[in-house]
């Protein structure tokens with residue numbers, strides 16, 4: 046913008062210089078001809094040539110604007126309004142984009158944050174209409190300059206990616222305006238996510254409720270006297286209430302974990318202890334589905350700074366899924382181990398499926414050099430198609446929903462796992478290939494003990 050203006054000034058200067066030379070030479074030539082032909086005396090000719098030259102010079106000097114050397118403020122004459130260093134310091138001290146519009150509708154002071162919205166580095170001295178490209182904001186600056194009443198205007202910036210709020214107030218000089226910008230993008234996104242979540246949760250709750258209401262109607266109406274059919278109805282109603290209970294308990298877990306996510310756990314527990322206890326509680330479920338639960342690596346103590354109940358919930362969800370999404374009679378393998386670093390633990394957590402595609406669902410916040418522990422849960426069930434992998438862990442996201450969702454679930458289990466692992470500064474990853482089973486892994490920093498034995502201990 047400013048470069049173009051400088052360029053234009055130069056071009057105009059060259060054009061005038063050409064006019065000047067043509068006029069001077071043309072005039073001198075004409076005078077010489079007239080003097081030679083004798084129609085004009087030498088003195089008269091010289092006088093006329095001088096007058097012509099003076100005229101051409103005046104035209105040249107008077108019509109060319111000076112070239113401004115400071116390219117940053119070109120396109121804009123410096124504001125002539127009174128300079129007020131305190132306003133300037135104020136604008137510069139603000140931690141967010143702001144500027145001050147002088148009484149001549151120019152941007153008199155601005156700060157470096159302005160670049161975030163307008164993508165222009167130097168705006169001081171420019172006309173406000175050149176800089177502000179949002180018609181609503183521009184119109185508001187006019188109104189505030191005229192009436193002095195403060196205004197707030199919301200607008201989209203950076204190709205519609207960000208939502209900003211402009212706060213406009215009148216300044217000390219007549220018709221001057223302060224404009225301060227507030228980034229509302231994060232708030233806007235959070236509001237939308239909350240609205241989506243509420244819509245999803247209500248929808249999920251309404252489905253079983255509608256079914257229940259329907260059966261109650263049937264039992265009170267058409268099937269009132271058909272006691273034989275009631276058993277079937279009651280069975281379905283029981284399942285629906287179960288589903289609702291699961292959903293509500295998952296929702297409560299999720300909100301409880303989110304609430305404490307920024308407070309890291311402070312108790313040291315033994316990871317293998319949690320794992321073996323939780324697996325024991327899952328045995329009946331495995332037996333019901335004739336699935337063998339194979340365990341390995343649980344013979345060593347692995348101290349971690351963690352919350353027992355939350356880690357138990359992680360194991361319950363991952364092993365519960367493996368049991369649920371495996372065909373009857375298969376095996377689910379749960380293994381645990383330690384690694385010298387988080388980076389290596391990440392690999393072990395989803396190892397043992399060489400041909401699969403993997404996705405990290407949660408990057409750990411702990412340093413990748415920290416000593417770590419990992420848990421790996423592998424099944425040989427239906428697996429998960431590639432396009433779903435990265436989205437697992439989003440609330441209510443279910444990969445098999447398209448298949449009619451023949452297996453009951455809320456789609457909240459992995460979201461809970463993800464939040465718990467985030468609180469523990471750990472990671473979550475999945476590796477799978479459709480039809481070839483799935484492996485889910487978690488890893489987290491472990492407490493290094495002085496007397497740690499590097500090799501697995503042998504039970505005596």
Ligand SMILES: Nc1ncnc2c1ncn2[C@@H]1O[C@H](COP(=O)(O)OP(=O)(O)O)[C@@H](O)[C@H]1O
Nearest residue numbers: 366367370443444445454455456457458459483
């Ligand atoms: N072991 C697994 N094998 C195949 N698919 C799985 C496995 N674990 C999770 N999934 C997929 O991930 C989705 C989300 O899991 P989750 O959050 O636990 O919800 P839910 O189990 O309630 O459906 C499931 O609906 C399923 O499609």
Ligand SMILES: [Mg+2]
Nearest residue numbers: 366454458459
């Ligand atoms: Mg689940």
